[in-house]
Amino acid sequence: QVHLQESGPGLVKPSQTLSLTCSVSGGSVSSGANYWTWIRQHPGKGLEWIGYIYYTGSTYYNPSLKSRISISVDTSKNLFSLELSSVTAADTAIYYCARDFNGYHIIDYWGQGTQVTVSS
Amino acid sequence: QSSLTQPASVSGSPGQSITISCTGTGSDIGTYNYVSWYQQHPGRAPKLLLYDVSSRPSGVSNRFSGSKSGNTASLTISGLQAEDEADYFCSSYTTSTTGVFGGGTKLTVL
Numbered sequence: 001q002v003h004l005q006e007s008g009p010g011l012v013k014p015s016q017t018l019s020l021t022c023s024v025s026g027g028s029v030s031s032g033a034n035y036w037t038w039i040r041q042h043p044g045k046g047l048e049w050i051g052y053i054y055y056t057g058s059t060y061y062n063p064s065l066k067s068r069i070s071i072s073v074d075t076s077k078n079l080f081s082l083e084l085s086s087v088t089a090a091d092t093a094i095y096y097c098a099r100d101f102n103g104y105h106i107i108d109y110w111g112q113g114t115q116v117t118v119s120s
Numbered sequence: 121q122s123s124l125t126q127p128a129s130v131s132g133s134p135g136q137s138i139t140i141s142c143t144g145t146g147s148d149i150g151t152y153n154y155v156s157w158y159q160q161h162p163g164r165a166p167k168l169l170l171y172d173v174s175s176r177p178s179g180v181s182n183r184f185s186g187s188k189s190g191n192t193a194s195l196t197i198s199g200l201q202a203e204d205e206a207d208y209f210c211s212s213y214t215t216s217t218t219g220v221f222g223g224g225t226k227l228t229v230l
Contacts (some may be wrong), residue, residue: 023128039132046123046207049157049219060217065159104154105211105219109176110165 002027004097004111012091012118022097022111029078030055035079035100037107038071040093048093052100053080087118110115124149124210124222137198142210142223143191146152148220150191154213157186157195160224161206169208183228197227204230 008020018105022036029036036049053071061069065084073080084091095116099109125143142157144148149155155173158166168177173193174186176201183198193212197204210222 039221046223047211047220047221048123049211051218063216100219101171104152105213106156106168107153107158107211108171108173109165109169110167111222113165 002099002109004099004109005112006095006097006114008114008116010115010117012087012116013120014088014118015115018082018087018091018116018118020082020097020114021079021115022076022081023079024099025078027099027109028075029073029080029114030075033102035099035103036071036073037100038082039096039107040097041096042093049105050082050084050095052103054103057067060074089118092116092118124212124220126208126210126222126225128223128228129228131230132197132200133230134200134202136200137196138227139198140195140197140208140210140227142192142193142195142222144212144220145191147216148212148214149188149193151215152213153187153188155188155193156211157184157193158209158211159204159206160209166209199222200228200229 003025035052070083094113096113097111101108109113126211160166170186
């Protein structure tokens with residue numbers, strides 16, 4: 001059973017960079033089959049795919065966020081991370097890390113999610 | 121990228137069947153069979169219900185089924201139960217090598 005756990009600050013000031021980490025247990029980020037994904041959910045709203053990373057470091061991002069996103073992977077620590085720069089109140093959301101089964105947007109394991117609020 | 125289109129809400133009585141539609145474009149649902157459905161209860165992370173249009177992960181009830189025609193995918197829940205009351209999201213792979221979700225449908229079991 002793969003378990004994912006998000007960590008990071010719950011409050012970020014406007015214009016700063018949001019940084020989150022996802023620790024993976026029960027599976028390996030170096031698995032050749034899986035892609036490691038970030039998804040967010042605005043309050044009371046739907047899900048938004050942010051992007052994912054393959055263990056080789058290849059990344060794929062949501063075009064609407066691409067200029068502000070960076071996703072990285074640390075295979076030695078079995079974790080991956082998200083950085084979202086120049087945040088505004090519109091970036092307030094629950095952020096989920098997750099596993100994409102095969103790169104075709106099939107999310108079979110999810111973290112519990114972490115609330116991030118952008119406010120001064 | 122625009123999200124997939126789902127009805128905001130549907131409802132049904134216990135034992136009945138309901139269907140939730142998910143409409144995309146030729147750049148996502150219309151091109152690929154990589155359509156997934158997720159169930160989300162309040163305060164919980166989403167759970168994978170169906171993938172590849174109609175395949176069920178281990179442990180998911182066969183009361184959940186999926187189909188696709190053209191640019192529209194559908195989720196059918198048969199034999200509605202009170203525990204099925206939740207939000208349901210569809211998603212699809214896209215020709216841009218990205219993912220897109222639907223806006224979500226709130227299912228109320230009357």
